[in-house]
Amino acid sequence: MTATAFRADPGIPGPGTFGSEPDDHAGIYRYDDLDRRFVAERVEQFSKQVTRRLAGELTEDEFKPLRLMNGLYLQLHAYMLRIAVPYGVLTTTQFRKLSEIGRKYDKGYGHFTTRQNLQFNWIKLEDTPAILGELAEVDMHALQTSGNCVRNVTTDQFVGASADEIVDGRVYAEILRQWTIAHPEFTYLPRKFKIAIMGSDSDRAAIRTHDVGVIAKRNEAGETGFTFYVGGGLGRSPFVGKLVREWVPEQDFAAYLEAILRVYNQYGRRDNIYKARIKILVHQLGIDKFKAEVEEEFARLPRPKFTLAPEIVEGIRARFASPGLERLPAESAEFERSKAENVEFARWSTVNLAAHKAPGYAIVSVSLKPAGGIPGDITSEQMDTLADLADRYSFGEIRVTHAQNLVLAHVRKDDLFDLWRQLDAIGLATANIGLIGDIIACPGLDYCALANARSIPLAQAISARFADPARQQAIGELGIKISGCINACGHHHVGHIGILGVDKRGEERYQITIGGDATLTTAIGDIIGPAVTEEAAVDAIDTMVEIYLANRTEGERFLDTIRRIGHGPFKESIYAAD
Amino acid sequence: MPLIEDGRPAEDSWTSVPDGEPVPGDIPAIISFERWQAERDSFAGRNTKLGVRLKGGTLAPAIAEDLDRFALVAVEFPKFRDGRGFSTARELRERYGYEGEIRAVGHVLPDQYLFLKRTGFTSVEAPEGTNLESWVNALSEVSVVYQPGLGKDDPNPLINRWLKSEAVQG
Structure with missing residues (x-):
């Protein structure tokens, strides 16, 4: 860690800084x-x-x-x-x-x-x-959040802060944001198009479940380049994204995407809405043929028109300058003392904190999944207080995660106890990030016209059943994902336990899958048996958790136990009783 | 059907000839791609301008070899949501270096005019009953573009502003 990496630098405010903003802010792109x-x-x-x-x-x-x-x-x-x-x-x-x-x-x-x-x-x-x-x-809008265009680009919620970061994905996500705004050629694609980008070896952005998933990396010469995966997606035909190119140099970042989009726009199916995503084109052509088409298109794209000059990248990178992080000792005596004195705070610290790249700082995940709550919902009162806390403790910046939680990315370890107490006071200190209560759920039949079943009440019932934070922590990493219909907005295919709402002769039923994985070892879950009622689904999850706890070896995650012992024991115990 | 060129209604000097009807030898005529494939030899001695009309599913490579025979390529949009035509025009310009007129025909909306222009179209045959005023307004509604496009007056893409920003030096 070099001393200059964290200079006390207020960042470059850019031409359009808000008047009311704190001077010291994290690197946030400002509109001009x-x-x-x-x-x-x-x-x-x-x-x-x-x-x-x-x-x-x-x-x-x-x-x-x-x-x-x-x-x-x-x-x-x-x-x-x-x-x-x-x-x-x-x-x-x-x-x-x-x-x-x-x-x-x-x-x-x-x-x-x-x-x-x-x-x-x-x-x-x-x-x-x-x-x-x-x-x-406040420089916001609702553009391209729907329609058959390139949608909002997603990335790692710890971007620019994480200890394991190799490349700052914000820079390239911002370049893509600009590049894809009202794109003249790609606004009437066969179907929607979602891109995710990650800049570290841990996949926190579900790269291979996207139409295009990008991993930013560095080569031995220290140059930035990108690995492209194409054709991942969930919905009624789930596919894991396939590797299309291991290394795309930085200057060709936009050009390569342009080539992929042009192949898709010309050859993607338009006769059937359910077969129109790029995953179907990649599947039907085969990855080799698809790749050949992309490479051919890429080779002839006119340069330098599509070249991303280093000056452009640097210009955008300058907008994401490090916030004014202090140079601090790695450990905080105050933090250690508070953990020793308060078991709830200690648990929250173990579960909800992630390692920051700067000594003396931590990344705080704020769970929007209280026991019995609606995943991803937050009241205006909570938002106002959280904004005050972010101003005080995290450079006036708040991130949204793809797991429907929030993140304060740069909090001094010395401040963690104070922050936790204030989060707790507004019901935002649930200690369950990555645990069984941290459920991803789509809006379901409570809101959505496409849904077959409700997602929210089931999520509430499960999180209420597993409300005890000590039990959640003892169970360890376990991701439940719930979709109210086959369109899979709740990503059920890649849940360690996935739940799909179905309509059985007018009754809401839930089909359970296990073994799904949204990280780079992406796997689509296996259906374990016929769909069951909401109540039976909650019981089935309880049963599976018990089987896991009885079978796991030291430190083994739910997903790893499933992979080791197979799905049989889980299926049998749930359906044996019928 | 009304023709739009450079953001204004314009006189159409071209005649679209349905398949099976005789192609006039003395005025610019647009024939279908299918007719061109079947009867190409019959146009060998033609001295007047010829245009070709591509259906939505006919992409640029299909006509690439013959582009020097055509002063106009009409690209059909079977449905305004079917955006293949944007890529067809761009391929004609960037990949095959075509410099003739590219005309959008079929179901297109004024809301797409800027995109048509920026992907290399030079004219639009607006659908019958269209509000011409909406077409005239369409090019000036959004003045900011972020990525490189085609067309002689396509503005400098916004992404390039960083080249001139102070942030680069700072």
Whole structure:
């Protein structure tokens, strides 16, 4: 660790810094006047599109994709507005605005999604222009959060802070954000297109479940390059992303993506919405043929038009300068003492903290999964307090994770106890990150018109059953993921335990899979038997946990025990009793 | 059907000839790609401009060898949601260096005009009954672009602003 890496540097504020922002902030990309003009023009364009729809100039069929590209869905009971949070990073100013919108236009809360975005589920159509206007005030929008375009790029929630980071993925996620905004060629793709990028060896972004998954790395010469996986995806036909190229040099980052998208745009299926994702094209062509097509396209893309000059990369990197981290001793006596004195704080510290690259700092995950709660929901009151805490303890920055939790990325170990007490006071100190209570769930039939079954009550029942934090910790790493229908928004295929809601003659039933894995060792879970009732599903999970605990070896995770002893014992015990 | 060129309604000097009907020898005519494939020899001595119309599923490589025979390529959008045509135009320009007119035909919306222009289209045959005013307004609605595009007046992509920003020196 060099001394210069963490200079007390306020960061480069950029031309468009908010007046009310704390001076000392983490590296957050700030809009400049051109970014602002773009968003303002798009808001205006959408309002004209609404007018043209009302005048009958646009048919409903023509208007729908335009509406979706502005993030506005029609759900079961109301409109839903999905707000873009580029690679999951928010300033506290933005966070407070989301809280305010939740209070003014929704029911006093918001819902974080598995794409690191935020959804408001109870929006009135007539309020949307005002909401978009308010979002624009804090450099936010809902563009490209839906529709058959390149969606919000996701990344590691610990980006720029993690001890194991090799490349800062924010820089490249931001380049992709810009590159894919209103892309003239790729806004009417066969289907939606999701990209995730990771800059360390641990996969915290589910790289191989994305249309394109990118791992940023360095070679021996210290140059940055990218490994590209293509054709991963969940939904009704789950596929694990396939390696398409091991090393794409930095300067060709955008060009390579351009080549992939062009092959997809030309050859992806458009005859059947369920076969239109790139995963089906890759599967039907075969990875070798697909790769050959991409390489051919890539080779002839005109340079330097598509070359990412080092100056451009550096210009964007400068916007993500390190926050003003102090030089601190690696250990904090205060932190150690508090852990020794308070068993709850000690547990939370073990479960919810991750290693920061700077000595004396920690990364704090804030669980939005209280026992019996709705995964990913947060009230406006909680948001306001959390924004204050982020200002005080973490450079005015809050991240959203793909597991529907939040992160304060740069907290001094000395401050952890104070922070924990204040989080606890607002119900945000649940110690269950990565544990059985940290359930990912889609909105399900409570909100969604596509769903076959509700996801939320089941998630609530499971987390209530396993409410005891000591028991959760004893069980260890175990990810449950719940989807209310085959579209798999809750990523059930890659849950260690996955649950899919199905409709059996008008009754809600739940099909259970085990052995799924969302990290680089990606695996699709196995169905263990016929679908069961909600109550039986909770019991089945309890049973599986008991079998795991009885069979595990020292330090063995649930997933590893399943891999070692096979699925048989789990299936038998659940269905034997019938 | 109304023709739009450079953001304005324009006179159409071309005639679209349905398959099976005689192709006039003295005025610019657009024939289908299928007809071209079947009757290409019959156009060998033609002195007047010829154009070809590609269906949505016919991609740029299919016509690449013959591009020097055509002063116009019409790219059909079977449905406005079917975006293959954007890639077809871009391939014609960037991969095959085609410099003739590329015309969007079929189901296209004014909301797509900027994208059409930026992928290399020079004209649009707007659908019948379209509101011309919406087409005229379409190019000026959004003035900021982030990535490189095609077209002689395509603005400098926004991503390049970093080359000039103070942040680079700092």
